[in-house]
Amino acid sequence: QSALTQPPSASGSPGQSVTISCTGTSSDVGTYNSVSWYQQHPGKAPKLMIYDVSKRPSGVPDRFSGSKSGNTASLTVSGLQAEDEADYYCSSYAGSNNLVFGGGTKMTVL
Amino acid sequence: QLQLQESGPGLVKPSETLSLTCTVSGGSISSANYYWSWIRRPAGKGLEWIGTIYYSGSSYYSPSLKGRVTISLDTSKNQFSLRLNSVTATDTAAYYCGGRSFYFMDVWGKGTTVTVSS
Numbered sequence: 474q475s476a477l478t479q480p481p482s483a484s485g486s487p488g489q490s491v492t493i494s495c496t497g498t499s500s501d502v503g504t505y506n507s508v509s510w511y512q513q514h515p516g517k518a519p520k521l522m523i524y525d526v527s528k529r530p531s532g533v534p535d536r537f538s539g540s541k542s543g544n545t546a547s548l549t550v551s552g553l554q555a556e557d558e559a560d561y562y563c564s565s566y567a568g569s570n571n572l573v574f575g576g577g578t579k580m581t582v583l
Numbered sequence: 584q585l586q587l588q589e590s591g592p593g594l595v596k597p598s599e600t601l602s603l604t605c606t607v608s609g610g611s612i613s614s615a616n617y618y619w620s621w622i623r624r625p626a627g628k629g630l631e632w633i634g635t636i637y638y639s640g641s642s643y644y645s646p647s648l649k650g651r652v653t654i655s656l657d658t659s660k661n662q663f664s665l666r667l668n669s670v671t672a673t674d675t676a677a678y679y680c681g682g683r684s685f686y687f688m689d690v691w692g693k694g695t696t697v698t699v700s701s
Contacts, residue, residue: 509687511630518679518691519622519630530689562630566686570635570643574622577629 476573477502477563484581485553493578495546495563501573503544507566510539510548513577514559522561523548550580558582585610587680587692595674595699601667605680605692612661613638618685621654621665623676624694631676635685636663643685670699 478496485491495502495510502508508526511519521530523539526546536551546565550557563575591603605619612619621633634644636654644652653666667674677696681688 507686513624513630518694519681519688520691521683521687521689524684524687524689564630564632564687570685571646572620572632572635572686574630574632 476567477565477575479561479563479575479578481576482579482581483561484583485550486583487553487555489553490549490551491553491580492547492549493561493563493580495548495565495575497544497546497565497567497573499544501544501565501567502541502546504568505566506541508539508541508546509564510537510546511562511564512557512559513562519562553582555582585682585690587682587690589678589680589692589695591695591697593696593698595670595697596701597671597699598669601665601670601674601697601699603665603678603680603695603697604662605664607661607663607682612656612663613658617682619654619656619663620681620685620688621678622681622688623678625673625676628676633665633667633678637685672699675699 510523513519526541527539567573586608620635634654636642651668677694679694680692682690
C-alpha cells in the first residue's frame with residue numbers, strides 16, 4: 474500500500490486539461506513543500522516534471538503545473554498532447570529523512 | 584551532462600543478497616551539490632524509495648527496508664552501490680539510481696530489472 478494516494482487512471486482528449494490528485498497526510502504533503510511529480514513512459518526511466526510543489530525543471534513545458542492545498546497536491550496538464558500519455562507519480566518528503574511515493578496514475582489521451 | 588548507469592546481476596536467488604552499482608559520469612560523486620538515491624518499481628506497482636546517500640557518506644533508508652538495505656559510496660570509481668539482504672520474490676523489480684536532491688531526482692539511470700527466483 475502506497476503512502477500517498479493517487480487515482481489509478483485519468484484521461485482527456487487532445488487539447489483538454491487534466492488534473493491528477495495526490496493525497497497524503499499532515500505528516501507529509503500537508504507539512505512539507507517538497508512535493509515532486511514524475512512522468513514515466515513504458516520501459517523508460519522516470520522524468521522529473523515538477524519539484525517543490527510548483528517549480529518546473531528546465532525543459533519541461535509550461536503545460537505542466539503543480540499546486541497544493543492542505544494534504545492534497547495536484548498536477549495539471551493543460552493542452553493535452555499524445556506524448557503526455559504515461560504514468561505519473563507524486564512524491565513527498567515525510568519527515569525524519571523519509572521520502573514517500575504515490576501509487577501512480579495512468580494518463581490516457583483519448 | 585551528468586549520466587547514471589546501473590549494473591548488476593539480473594537474477595538473484597531467494598534469501599541471497601541483491602547487489603547493484605550505479606556509475607556516475609559527467610560529474611563527481613563527491614560533489615556537495617548532489618544526493619544519490621535508489622528507487623525501485625515492482626511490476627504492476629508504483630515507485631518505491633529505497634534510500635539515499637550524501638557525498639559525506641550519510642545514508643538514509645526507507646523504514647520498510649531498514650535493516651536489510653545498505654547504500655555506500657566508492658569515490659575512487661565514482662560509483663554508489665545498493666545491497667539488499669535476504670531477498671524474496673517481492674523484491675523483484677526494476678531498480679533505478681537517481682541523483683540531485685534528497686527531495687527529488689532530476690537525473691536517472693535507465694534502470695535494471697532484477698528477478699528474485701531460484
